[in-house]
Amino acid sequence: MQPRYNDIMLLILTHExxxxxxxxxxxxxxxxxxxxxxxxxxxxxxxxxxxxxxxWDAFRFVRPKDWRRQRVRRVILVDTxxxxxxxxxxxxxxxxxxxxxxxxxxxxxxxxxxxxxxxGAVTTLLVEMLQSAGMGxxxxxxxxxxxxxxxxxxxxxxxxxxxxDMQAAAWLLEQGAQVSxxxxxxxxxxxxxxxxxxxxxxxxxxxxxxxxxxxxxxxVEAPEGFDDEISAVAHRLRDALMPDxxxxxxxxxxxxxxxxxxxxxxxxxxxxxxxxxxxxGHSRAAAATIMDRKLEDVRDQVIELLPSATKPTSKVxxxxxxxxxxxxxxxPISSAAKQMQRSGHEGYPVLDATEGKLVGLLTRRTxxxxxxxxxxxxxxxxxxxxxxxxxxxSDSVEKxxxxxxxxxxxxxxxVSEDDGPDDxxxxxxxxxxxxxxxxxxxxxxxxxxPEMSALLTNNxxxxxxxxxxxxxxxxxxxxxxxxFVGGLVRDLLLNVNAKDIDMVVEGDAIGLVxxxxxxxxxxxxxxxxxxTAKWLLTPEVWRQLAxxxxxxxxxxVIDFVTARSEFYTRPSALPExxxxxxxxxxxxxxxxxxxxxIRLDGAHLGELFDFYGGLRDLDSKLIRVLHSLSFVDDxxxxxxxxxxxxxxxxxxxxxxxxxITSALPMINRVTGERIRNELSLCLEEPNRVExxxxxxxxxxxxxxxxxxVWRPSTAECFxxxxxxxxxxxxxxxxxxxxxxxxxFALLMLPLTDIARxxxxxxxxxxxSTRDDLGAVRRLLAEMTDLTAESKPSEVVQIxxxxxxxxxxxxxxxxxxxxxxxxxxxxxxxxxxDVRSALNGNDLLAMGLEAGPQVGILLDRLLAARxxxxxxxLAGEHTLLDSLIADGAAGAETGLPIQxxxxxxxxxxxxxx
Numbered sequence: 001m002q003p004r005y006n007d008i009m010l011l012i013l014t015h016e017x018x019x020x021x022x023x024x025x026x027x028x029x030x031x032x033x034x035x036x037x038x039x040x041x042x043x044x045x046x047x048x049x050x051x052x053x054x055x056w057d058a059f060r061f062v063r064p065k066d067w068r069r070q071r072v073r074r075v076i077l078v079d080t081x082x083x084x085x086x087x088x089x090x091x092x093x094x095x096x097x098x099x100x101x102x103x104x105x106x107x108x109x110x111x112x113x114x115x116x117x118x119x120g121a122v123t124t125l126l127v128e129m130l131q132s133a134g135m136g137x138x139x140x141x142x143x144x145x146x147x148x149x150x151x152x153x154x155x156x157x158x159x160x161x162x163x164x165d166m167q168a169a170a171w172l173l174e175q176g177a178q179v180s181x182x183x184x185x186x187x188x189x190x191x192x193x194x195x196x197x198x199x200x201x202x203x204x205x206x207x208x209x210x211x212x213x214x215x216x217x218x219x220v221e222a223p224e225g226f227d228d229e230i231s232a233v234a235h236r237l238r239d240a241l242m243p244d245x246x247x248x249x250x251x252x253x254x255x256x257x258x259x260x261x262x263x264x265x266x267x268x269x270x271x272x273x274x275x276x277x278x279x280x281g282h283s284r285a286a287a288a289t290i291m292d293r294k295l296e297d298v299r300d301q302v303i304e305l306l307p308s309a310t311k312p313t314s315k316v317x318x319x320x321x322x323x324x325x326x327x328x329x330x331x332p333i334s335s336a337a338k339q340m341q342r343s344g345h346e347g348y349p350v351l352d353a354t355e356g357k358l359v360g361l362l363t364r365r366t367x368x369x370x371x372x373x374x375x376x377x378x379x380x381x382x383x384x385x386x387x388x389x390x391x392x393x394s395d396s397v398e399k400x401x402x403x404x405x406x407x408x409x410x411x412x413x414x415v416s417e418d419d420g421p422d423d424x425x426x427x428x429x430x431x432x433x434x435x436x437x438x439x440x441x442x443x444x445x446x447x448x449x450p451e452m453s454a455l456l457t458n459n460x461x462x463x464x465x466x467x468x469x470x471x472x473x474x475x476x477x478x479x480x481x482x483x484f485v486g487g488l489v490r491d492l493l494l495n496v497n498a499k500d501i502d503m504v505v506e507g508d509a510i511g512l513v514x515x516x517x518x519x520x521x522x523x524x525x526x527x528x529x530x531x532t533a534k535w536l537l538t539p540e541v542w543r544q545l546a547x548x549x550x551x552x553x554x555x556x557v558i559d560f561v562t563a564r565s566e567f568y569t570r571p572s573a574l575p576e577x578x579x580x581x582x583x584x585x586x587x588x589x590x591x592x593x594x595x596x597x598i599r600l601d602g603a604h605l606g607e608l609f610d611f612y613g614g615l616r617d618l619d620s621k622l623i624r625v626l627h628s629l630s631f632v633d634d635x636x637x638x639x640x641x642x643x644x645x646x647x648x649x650x651x652x653x654x655x656x657x658x659x660i661t662s663a664l665p666m667i668n669r670v671t672g673e674r675i676r677n678e679l680s681l682c683l684e685e686p687n688r689v690e691x692x693x694x695x696x697x698x699x700x701x702x703x704x705x706x707x708x709v710w711r712p713s714t715a716e717c718f719x720x721x722x723x724x725x726x727x728x729x730x731x732x733x734x735x736x737x738x739x740x741x742x743x744f745a746l747l748m749l750p751l752t753d754i755a756r757x758x759x760x761x762x763x764x765x766x767x768s769t770r771d772d773l774g775a776v777r778r779l780l781a782e783m784t785d786l787t788a789e790s791k792p793s794e795v796v797q798i799x800x801x802x803x804x805x806x807x808x809x810x811x812x813x814x815x816x817x818x819x820x821x822x823x824x825x826x827x828x829x830x831x832x833d834v835r836s837a838l839n840g841n842d843l844l845a846m847g848l849e850a851g852p853q854v855g856i857l858l859d860r861l862l863a864a865r866x867x868x869x870x871x872x873l874a875g876e877h878t879l880l881d882s883l884i885a886d887g888a889a890g891a892e893t894g895l896p897i898q899x900x901x902x903x904x905x906x907x908x909x910x911x912x
Contacts, residue, residue, distance in 0.1 A: 011075050011076070013083070015084070016043050017287070018045065018079075019045050020051075021149070022148075024123045030060060032130065047232070078126070081100060096113070101117060120165040121148055139176040143172075143177045143178045146172040149165055150169070190233065193225070197222060198237060206218065211311065212312070213310050216243040234248050234262055235262075258289055259273070259279060259289075261286040263285075267310060275288075316399075324413065327348045332377055333367055333370045359388070362385075390415045401436060416428050460498055463554045475601035476604075477515075482505055482512070485586060485598075489596040493618055500555075502559040504585060510526045513560050521541045563585035590626060592617045592626055593618050593624075596614040631662075661698070676765065692715075704763070705762055730808060734805065744769070745776050776810060800827075834865055838877075860879070
């Protein structure tokens with residue numbers, strides 16, 4: 001039964017030569033919009049036509065010949081960006097909604113709406129909509145939709161396939177989709193006409209090599225009377241030849257050339273070629289119809305367009321590690337085993353002991369087997385893989401992959417582009433199987449200069465950006481690879497302004513700093529043993545580096561560090577380091593989001609490197625540890641994981657959380673100073689409440705000491721501190737001091753006396769901090785004697801001896817709304833700076849003898865001022881005469897002297 005569409009205003013359309021994905025998408029859209037008409041294209045693929053012929057009555061499709069002209073107001077356009085020509089559609093008056101599964105990079109219409117997501121098949125998107133709407137399907141409907149997903153994803157094997165495609169396919173199976181029918185209509189044999197065309201195309205295939213990619217271009221005349229589809233032929237030919245990309249040109253009658261493009265890689269976008277010839281499509285599949293042109297002319301234009309459609313292939317230089325450790329052929333296997341255990345490397349190139357030439361590769365597996373057979377005394381030459389398998393930095397990754405498969409080498413040495421004086425290749429690095437796998441599974445690092453240059457320009461001050469450019473030129477002249485790495489790069493990608501400007505150099509970092517000083521001045525502090533240098537800048541240096549740019553906030557010290565690797569001799573010990581490549585330098589870091597690097601030298605300025613999936617986790621907002629033993633090697637990374645998680649509002653990745661739980665006992669092996677420093681960094685962060693709560697949640701505080709607890713009331717105290725320190729009343733007296741002591745004291749106060757002392761013992765807390773914490777506890781005890789009726793002089797007598805940081809702790813602990821809290825605030829606001837008009841010199845001038853009585857009298861005058869007994873100089877004179885007459889100078893008052901003792905404890909608790 002066909003739908004009634006006399007009053008229908010909505011059409012559901014797709015492209016010509018419709019495949020199963022297109023037609024299945026029309027069906028799914030009709031299920032969602034039953035008021036519409038799913039109007040088929042004039043031409044559908046042969047296997048689609050066969051399916052529809054058999055199952056026509058199960059659906060509500062309308063043939064173009066059955067469509068009667070109607071005024072169309074709305075169109076649902078699936079699996080295409082081009083609106084087909086249909087009677088009743090006026091493009092300028094129709095509302096179009098596109099549902100597609102490839103990025104809209106061209107001909108986007110301003111007045112159209114787009115629902116575009118990167119999945120393998122557009123049917124997947126519509127199936128998800130059906131699921132969300134709670135709709136069910138018949139067996140035939142589910143089967144047609146499953147055909148759509150399978151055809152456009154190569155039965156879920158194409159690179160474009162996503163988890164969502166698989167989940168949609170699984171749901172369709174639950175709805176009763178028949179796999180046997182899917183198999184039957186996806187694998188139909190070619191017709192006799194198609195076989196003849198296939199043979200011609202195969203014979204005429206020309207292999208083009210563009211940017212390391214192989215592209216087949218074949219141009220032929222169609223067999224006499226050919227009127228079948230070409231896409232099925234293209235599919236079979238691609239499976240047979242297995243090129244990276246393929247462009248087929250078939251000349252039909254009347255100088256009509258049909259182009260069909262297919263790509264098997266993200267590096268080739270065949271839609272660029274199709275659009276260049278008036279057609280369209282997507283990066284993996286595109287088509288064009290070229291009228292009134294000769295076949296040879298079209299082929300020549302296709303070949304001219306190939307470079308614009310092909311991205312440069314990845315080169316070995318993008319994934320190799322510079323610098324390589326080698327083993328002489330005469331070295332005993334036992335020595336090689338120790339070296340591998342120390343460095344963690346899986347293999348070493350073996351050099352001839354006399355000539356220094358590459359003679360083979362030694363793998364960890366071979367060494368382990370030899371050691372298990374007690375063969376440690378044998379030279380490595382007897383067990384190595386012999387040969388001279390190498391690549392150069394400019395070689396393609398495809399060549400590297402082929403060599404690894406053919407030769408069975410998991411690590412391949414990299415030699416320089418130019419051979420040495422004796423025509424011997426110079427060994428400069430190594431590339432491993434892991435490097436290749438990381439590239440294939442996470443191909444995100446490489447040349448992205450425009451984007452990264454924009455980030456550098458936007459997030460660095462103009463002065464610092466000019467410094468980077470100047471250093472880039474110097475590094476390029478010295479042929480040194482220069483990088484920003486780690487947290488700086490992470491923050492740049494998160495659009496956070498950079499603070500610390502540190503640079504990592506592959507090679508002689510000290511030499512680079514000397515070059516910069518020669519050109520611009522300044523001073524140097526270097527450590528040759530570690531390959532580090534500090535460039536000390538002055539305003540004069542900045543004026544040369546960045547003329548015209550404001551340099552008031554520019555750093556006065558820039559650190560340059562030589563790229564290095566590290567290894568741990570035992571768990572929780574500090575690492576030993578040695579020089580290495582940027583890749584090894586990044587490999588020693590804690591979390592993947594801290595392993596990103598931006599290359600800065602010369603022509604490489606702006607290249608982003610991501611060897612370990614940092615961009616992926618940055619996008620996913622995950623904190624993922626780099627190595628499974630990372631928390632065992634350095635348990636303080638557990639606290640850093642929490643600090644990063646809460647600062648960035650990320651989430652610790654599930655496996656990383658499991659590793660943290662397993663490594664918690666290792667905290668017991670870490671010195672108290674290191675744990676204290678990490679806690680100090682947490683307490684300096686704005687999100688300190690969340691950090692401390694998270695540390696308690698995962699068990700870090702309890703691991704430090706079983707009595708080290710975090711309570712909600714402490715979080716409330718922390719919030720009060722933030723408000724207090726933002727108040728100008730307290731800002732002046734606490735400026736220049738780190739607030740760490742205040743927060744640390746509030747952490748300690750809820751603990752039992754025994755737990756508090758043991759926690760501070762474990763953390764190696766300084767004596768000055770313990771003294772201040774003792775002062776806080778004494779003050780809190782003394783405050784209990786005060787009431788709302790207490791005189792100001794009584795309050796001052798208690799509070800004046802204590803420094804502001806101790807008062808802030810007490811105020812935050814007691815609360816500003818309590819009686820004691822209000823008294824502390826009144827002391828700070830009204831009473832702290834009250835002084836008597838008369839001073840000691842005045843009293844001596846009156847004839848009093850120097851001695852304790854002078855101080856006692858001044859204290860009595862101050863108390864009278866505070867309590868409102870006297871208000872002016874005359875009143876003080878009258879009171880003084882009375883006190884002298886009564887002999888009050890001979891009695892102790894107990895009031896503090898008017899000026900508080902100086903605060904000498906500059907170093908506060910956790911600030912080591």
